[in-house]
Amino acid sequence: MPRALKKSLPHVALLSYLLVILFPFLFVLFSSVKKDNNAIALNPFGIPKEFVFNNYVEAWVNAKISTYFFNSLYISILASVVSIILASMFAFAVTRMRQGKWNTILFTLVMVGMLIPNNALMLPIYTIVRKMGILNTHWALIIPYIANAIPFTIIILAAFMRSLPREIEEAAVMDGLKAPGIFAKIIVPLTVPAMVTVFIVNFLGNWNEFLLANYFLSNDELRTLPVGMVQFRDQYQMNYAQMSAGIVFSVLPVIVIYAILQEKIIEGVTAGGVKG
Amino acid sequence: MNKALRNPLVFFLFILPALILFTMFFIYPIFSSIYYSFTSWNGVSDTVKSAGISNFEKALGDERFWISVKNNGFFILFSCFVQVPLIILFSLLISNVKKLKGLYKTAVFMPSIMSTAVIGILWGFIYEPNIGLLNKVLGLIGIDPLYWLSDERFAMLSILITNAWQWTGFYIVMVLAAILSIPGELDEAAAIDGATGFQRATRITLPLIVPIISVVIMLSIAGAMKAADIVIVMTKGGPAGSTDVMATYMIKYAITNFKYGYGNAIAVLIFVFTLVVTAVYQLLIARRTERIEY
Numbered sequence: 001m002p003r004a005l006k007k008s009l010p011h012v013a014l015l016s017y018l019l020v021i022l023f024p025f026l027f028v029l030f031s032s033v034k035k036d037n038n039a040i041a042l043n044p045f046g047i048p049k050e051f052v053f054n055n056y057v058e059a060w061v062n063a064k065i066s067t068y069f070f071n072s073l074y075i076s077i078l079a080s081v082v083s084i085i086l087a088s089m090f091a092f093a094v095t096r097m098r099q100g101k102w103n104t105i106l107f108t109l110v111m112v113g114m115l116i117p118n119n120a121l122m123l124p125i126y127t128i129v130r131k132m133g134i135l136n137t138h139w140a141l142i143i144p145y146i147a148n149a150i151p152f153t154i155i156i157l158a159a160f161m162r163s164l165p166r167e168i169e170e171a172a173v174m175d176g177l178k179a180p181g182i183f184a185k186i187i188v189p190l191t192v193p194a195m196v197t198v199f200i201v202n203f204l205g206n207w208n209e210f211l212l213a214n215y216f217l218s219n220d221e222l223r224t225l226p227v228g229m230v231q232f233r234d235q236y237q238m239n240y241a242q243m244s245a246g247i248v249f250s251v252l253p254v255i256v257i258y259a260i261l262q263e264k265i266i267e268g269v270t271a272g273g274v275k276g
Numbered sequence: 277m278n279k280a281l282r283n284p285l286v287f288f289l290f291i292l293p294a295l296i297l298f299t300m301f302f303i304y305p306i307f308s309s310i311y312y313s314f315t316s317w318n319g320v321s322d323t324v325k326s327a328g329i330s331n332f333e334k335a336l337g338d339e340r341f342w343i344s345v346k347n348n349g350f351f352i353l354f355s356c357f358v359q360v361p362l363i364i365l366f367s368l369l370i371s372n373v374k375k376l377k378g379l380y381k382t383a384v385f386m387p388s389i390m391s392t393a394v395i396g397i398l399w400g401f402i403y404e405p406n407i408g409l410l411n412k413v414l415g416l417i418g419i420d421p422l423y424w425l426s427d428e429r430f431a432m433l434s435i436l437i438t439n440a441w442q443w444t445g446f447y448i449v450m451v452l453a454a455i456l457s458i459p460g461e462l463d464e465a466a467a468i469d470g471a472t473g474f475q476r477a478t479r480i481t482l483p484l485i486v487p488i489i490s491v492v493i494m495l496s497i498a499g500a501m502k503a504a505d506i507v508i509v510m511t512k513g514g515p516a517g518s519t520d521v522m523a524t525y526m527i528k529y530a531i532t533n534f535k536y537g538y539g540n541a542i543a544v545l546i547f548v549f550t551l552v553v554t555a556v557y558q559l560l561i562a563r564r565t566e567r568i569e570y
Contacts, residue, residue, distance in 0.1 A: 010369045018383050027409045037407055044412040086294040093290035097281045113302045119502040119523045120546040123530050123539050124305035147301035150294050179286045208391035210505040226393035233397045250394050262382055270450045
């Protein structure tokens with residue numbers, strides 16, 4: 001085989017894979033600026049002859065993207081931050097405080113939690129949420145999201161905290177700090193890099209979550225972006241150009257964040273592994 | 277030594293909030309599921325009537341339940357026999373190219389950070405019979421439009437392809453990280469001994485990444501057992517229940533039809549099946565592969 005061919009063969013294979021990944025996005029992007037279904041049907045692959053940006057305006061209004069977007073944003077951020085606070089306290093206690101066998105027992109318990117297929121727990125969680133009287137409020141998502149992320153967050157943060165040298169606390173104790181002070185002033189600042197990683201993973205998990213968001217909320221104003229998008233699709237089934245604009249709206253923020261933070265995101269998500 | 281880090285009360289206060297949530301949303305639901313799976317409770321009324329094992333008998337005797345089990349099985353088989361070979365191939369290719377490595381990695385990973393719901397919508401558009409991308413492409417080579425999502429013969433396959441499209445890149449990046457962490461000397465030594473690129477890939481790299489492949493398969497099994505949102509978004513389990521998976525079957529009964537006890541019996545069966553599949557995999561395959569020493 002000639003050398004040049006041999007060298008380019010892997011690139012041919014990889015570029016075709018890339019095409020399979022990227023073309024659907026381009027297809028949606030092109031469709032979103034076409035006039036209607038007919039325009040898509042006549043020229044499915046290419047850039048449209050005339051650009052129609054009206055779809056974006058209509059989708060923004062009809063799909064209530066702004067409402068769903070901000071619902072998703074604040075639910076995801078709030079739940080991720082609270083899980084990190086609670087999980088870091090737990091991780092600090094089991095890795096840095098000397099409670100003998102309790103540390104191991106509690107940590108093992110959390111590890112077991114990682115193995116439970118969480119979709120199967122949806123029904124009891126539904127009942128808990130209903131009994132708490134928060135069904136059909138945002139708390140019905142925020143509290144389960146916080147809880148759901150806790151095992152994973154504890155495991156990653158505990159692994160990080162365990163790697164910090166013991167001498168740090170000894171010095172802090174000499175300076176008269178108590179456990180809460182050591183936690184807040186010494187351990188938390190040192191754990192920030194790991195926290196950023198788990199925050200990204202938790203945030204993406206919450207941002208994309210569909211099942212609970214679909215069944216625990218019935219009020220339209222409260223919906224999150226994935227559920228809102230599905231509902232929008234069901235309502236405007238026939239208008240694919242407008243639907244494409246809706247897809248672009250919901251995918252764009254994720255792509256922008258990914259473009260900026262891709263290294264952190266890849267590192268975090270693959271470390272979690274189980275999140276998908 | 278120091279007392280500051282030995283105070284049991286402080287320890288207790290630190291673990292308490294996370295422990296409460298963990299108990300409420302992980303431990304309690306398991307026992308609650310098991311308990312209600314033996315009742316005929318509708319999820320709302322005050323009286324809970326025991327139903328013995330009738331829920332389980334009903335589920336195991338229901339043809340539609342077995343269709344959903346089979347569909348979960350398809351998810352697993354598709355990942356093991358279609359996705360895993362692709363994952364190995366593409367991660368080896370990416371690790372061997374010198375140019376564009378970063379671009380490939382970034383692009384391939386992208387679908388896995390997106391919402392499954394939105395990807396379901398996007399692919400629903402691609403599968404659309406009249407104007408969708410797929411039929412237009414097939415039309416170029418003279419194939420008549422196919423009704424991908426509303427034809428029982430293709431609906432499940434369509435979902436599996438979408439699922440693979442979303443997750444293959446995620447695993448490629450995982451395996452790629454493992455390949456890149458193999459010390460370069462091994463490869464160089466083999467190259468000096470005259471091994472070709474293909475030989476080095478199959479005789480050196482491949483055996484060394486067997487453990488991570490095993491992890492990929494485990495994760496795929498776990499993912500396959502909880503697949504639900506993609507089915508709900510793309511077909512709602514249709515046509516005629518042919519694409520239901522266990523989780524969507526459970527939701528259909530428990531939430532839509534108020535058969536809460538029955539739904540919980542399905543949840544328990546999902547646990548049991550997940551445990552069985554994982555155990556079988558560990559015993560038959562994972563153990564055997566560990567015997568390959570390197």
